Amino acid sequence: MPPDKGGSRALLRALRAVMAGADDGAGDGAGGGANGGQQRMDQVVRLVANNMVAEVCSIYLKRDERTLELCATEGLRPESVHSARLRVGQGLVGRIAERAEPLVTEDAPSTPGFRYLPETGEEIYHSFVGVPIQRLGEVMGVLVVQNRTRRHYTEDEVEALEIVAMVISEMTEAGAFLGSDGLAAGPGRRVGPVVFHGTSACDGVAEGVVHLHEPRLVVFDPIADDVASERRRLAEAMEALKGDVDRLVEGNGLGSAGEHREIFEAYRMFAYDKGWRRRLDEAIDSGLAAEVAVEKVQSDARLRMERVADPYLRERLHDLDDLANRLLRHLLGSSNAADLPRNAVLVARNIGPGELMDHAGKISAVVLEEGAQTSHAAIVARALALPTVVQAERITRDANSGDRIVVDGDIGRVDLRPEGGILDAFREKVALAEQAQEVYRTLREKPATTKDGVAIALKMNAGVLADLPSIDASGAEGVGLFRTELQFLIRRNLPGREAQAAVYSRVLDAAGGREVVFRTLDIGSDKVLPYLRREAEPNPALGWRAIRVGLDRPKLFRMQVQSLIRGAKGRAFDLMFPMIAEADEFREARGLVEGEVARLAALGHPRPAELKIGVMLETPSLAYASDPLFEEADFVSVGGNDLMQFFFAADRENERVRRRYDLMNFSFLRFLRHVVERCGEAGTPLSFCGEAAGKPLDALVLAAIGFRELSMRPAAIGPVKRALLGADLGDVRAAMERADAAGATSARSGLNAWAKEAGLPV
Ligand code: PEP
Ligand code: MG
Numbered sequence: 001m002p003p004d005k006g007g008s009r010a011l012l013r014a015l016r017a018v019m020a021g022a023d024d025g026a027g028d029g030a031g032g033g034a035n036g037g038q039q040r041m042d043q044v045v046r047l048v049a050n051n052m053v054a055e056v057c058s059i060y061l062k063r064d065e066r067t068l069e070l071c072a073t074e075g076l077r078p079e080s081v082h083s084a085r086l087r088v089g090q091g092l093v094g095r096i097a098e099r100a101e102p103l104v105t106e107d108a109p110s111t112p113g114f115r116y117l118p119e120t121g122e123e124i125y126h127s128f129v130g131v132p133i134q135r136l137g138e139v140m141g142v143l144v145v146q147n148r149t150r151r152h153y154t155e156d157e158v159e160a161l162e163i164v165a166m167v168i169s170e171m172t173e174a175g176a177f178l179g180s181d182g183l184a185a186g187p188g189r190r191v192g193p194v195v196f197h198g199t200s201a202c203d204g205v206a207e208g209v210v211h212l213h214e215p216r217l218v219v220f221d222p223i224a225d226d227v228a229s230e231r232r233r234l235a236e237a238m239e240a241l242k243g244d245v246d247r248l249v250e251g252n253g254l255g256s257a258g259e260h261r262e263i264f265e266a267y268r269m270f271a272y273d274k275g276w277r278r279r280l281d282e283a284i285d286s287g288l289a290a291e292v293a294v295e296k297v298q299s300d301a302r303l304r305m306e307r308v309a310d311p312y313l314r315e316r317l318h319d320l321d322d323l324a325n326r327l328l329r330h331l332l333g334s335s336n337a338a339d340l341p342r343n344a345v346l347v348a349r350n351i352g353p354g355e356l357m358d359h360a361g362k363i364s365a366v367v368l369e370e371g372a373q374t375s376h377a378a379i380v381a382r383a384l385a386l387p388t389v390v391q392a393e394r395i396t397r398d399a400n401s402g403d404r405i406v407v408d409g410d411i412g413r414v415d416l417r418p419e420g421g422i423l424d425a426f427r428e429k430v431a432l433a434e435q436a437q438e439v440y441r442t443l444r445e446k447p448a449t450t451k452d453g454v455a456i457a458l459k460m461n462a463g464v465l466a467d468l469p470s471i472d473a474s475g476a477e478g479v480g481l482f483r484t485e486l487q488f489l490i491r492r493n494l495p496g497r498e499a500q501a502a503v504y505s506r507v508l509d510a511a512g513g514r515e516v517v518f519r520t521l522d523i524g525s526d527k528v529l530p531y532l533r534r535e536a537e538p539n540p541a542l543g544w545r546a547i548r549v550g551l552d553r554p555k556l557f558r559m560q561v562q563s564l565i566r567g568a569k570g571r572a573f574d575l576m577f578p579m580i581a582e583a584d585e586f587r588e589a590r591g592l593v594e595g596e597v598a599r600l601a602a603l604g605h606p607r608p609a610e611l612k613i614g615v616m617l618e619t620p621s622l623a624y625a626s627d628p629l630f631e632e633a634d635f636v637s638v639g640g641n642d643l644m645q646f647f648f649a650a651d652r653e654n655e656r657v658r659r660r661y662d663l664m665n666f667s668f669l670r671f672l673r674h675v676v677e678r679c680g681e682a683g684t685p686l687s688f689c690g691e692a693a694g695k696p697l698d699a700l701v702l703a704a705i706g707f708r709e710l711s712m713r714p715a716a717i718g719p720v721k722r723a724l725l726g727a728d729l730g731d732v733r734a735a736m737e738r739a740d741a742a743g744a745t746s747a748r749s750g751l752n753a754w755a756k757e758a759g760l761p762v
Helices: 005-020 036-051 091-099 155-173 227-251 266-271 274-285 290-307 311-332 353-358 376-383 420-443 469-474 485-489 497-511 547-552 554-568 583-602 620-624 627-632 640-647 666-682 696-704 714-726 729-741 748-758
Strands: 056-062 067-074 085-087 103-105 127-135 138-147 194-197 199-202 205-212 344-348 365-368 388-390 404-408 413-416 455-462 478-483 515-519 573-577 611-617 636-638 686-688 709-712
Touching (some): 005 036, 036 067, 056 091, 067 138, 091 138, 127 290, 155 290, 227 274, 274 290, 376 485, 404 420, 420 714, 478 709, 547 554, 573 583, 583 627, 636 666, 640 666, 666 686, 696 709
Parallel strands (some): 365 388, 455 478, 515 573, 573 611
Antiparallel strands (some): 067 085
């Protein structure tokens, strides 16, 4: 192949003619009839072989995830087409598909890993160059060129072959080869029901239609004749993108705030990155349409991204990916925030918390291919009470926008294009859930008092403004945990004092006099702020996080406290600090708060009518602090999610261990009883605000061992209240004692049996 760009463009033009069917001897036009697709693919390999002066050119495509099939060849035995197969990872072709990297050798048979396919007659060919056929990071197949003699393929030739592979992937996606056998990687695949077993990130169920966050772009003409005009289109789209990004940055008040100079403007940096622009221009110069050029560069970036272990860097690369999507939308002239149907279910590979917030109120569920229970998007989805399933592998490849989809967030199952029977069963479940909701509504005004007369205060956890209507709707007695960091996580930039104060003020407005506990910034570990530079840590869950960041960065901490005091405008509120491990941390943090109250009062800001300052007990060490700590703290709130991870030494983010240990494990219950006793002795109010508080049976156990206040997701208040109203805590304790006496590790199975017998809905 001629190494210059002009030559590669000539080949691309010839490919376009094939695609349009101009050379199509079968005369079945551009649509690709029964054999049209195969003929078209045969023409492609012939064309490439001629251009590269090669004896062999072959296309292997994936029949399924693990198998590659020879789909067209010029030079190998024709009878091996659609019969020669190899596994991904096997032989040189399999290795290219596995690693998504080109492979070049002058002597294939002596290259480690070479595996000879006897049916093809390829043993006589020595030199070999193969490149992956891939689209948006997904390997669809391999394009190979072979020569008898030992010849050297230049870098330019390999690059040209990659461009051809790019075009082949676009042609496949556009259906140009449809009708040819063995095409696993084509649009024809996306029909019929598919079930995904993912992980639940927020329970609840929804039925709706797919809205692909990154709409699958089908480029019918991946080749551009007029390089100058493609460059112009790219330049215009780039300008529009930069405008978006500038607005994003300025809209958050970063531009003027001198003190935030050190803040990482990742988005802006990428949008103005010259390397990115250069790679895009180069791809256009080689003859690709602007959209395909963006996809090619994005594909390369995604592959790099998959190899990066550092979660912070991955997050940055995700930003770049997001920018590429925005750029594509500009090129296509479409906006992703298009009018969504009311029952849209957002389906994405992954999504940032800010992007998800953009969809608040417009979607009914979320399904992600990646993500984790604890990822930011999942945190936001829970805050928005959107049924969410993560780890639904490959769903973005199987789903089409507009497909019917049902999401069962309770069990992490997703049915795409479900059959009638599945749909009926699902609808029955939804109807039952609605009936239960009706019951919960009737309980809304009722206090949660057990049969033996113990009143339990049920409060709600919140973190975004969208939570606020739930304060009334759920019947919560207040907000037991307001995760302030969510406001920071869903933005691209550090929110300023005014923005923060406005949020806190609205929370107190919505609470209408009910108690609200704000938790100071709990960042670090899984909650990474994109704009706060931080070092990679070997064990982030045990690292620089929560109050440790607050105390080491007092400026950030004080700014938040000032915002709270300003937002409160004289109203009472409670404040607590996350992950206090020893008494002095509490004292230091409280000292900073008191200092700010005094300072602002001196400046004329009203003091809060009452300001209770408490600790979150999330590390076992705090349960053994000396007496004064319990007396000094105005209240103690047990953060069960973190406490359990530290108690059992089991990472809450690690799928392999996070469900391994149980709240009802008697060791843990003994520990919690100790905390109840210590607070009881000091007369310090105690609450529990981890996820377990929202599970009816767990809530009963917490109440039985002495917790009188539980804070949970708003949707959990109804079910927990119903369980408490129907239970006698004496009976719960008796069931626990029986299980303990019988030597059980956990009280759970004994309690389950008891609840079943008692007919208690848990
Ligand atoms: C907890 O750890 O239990 C808690 C309530 O805080 P978070 O889940 O936000 O860490
Ligand atoms: Mg916590």
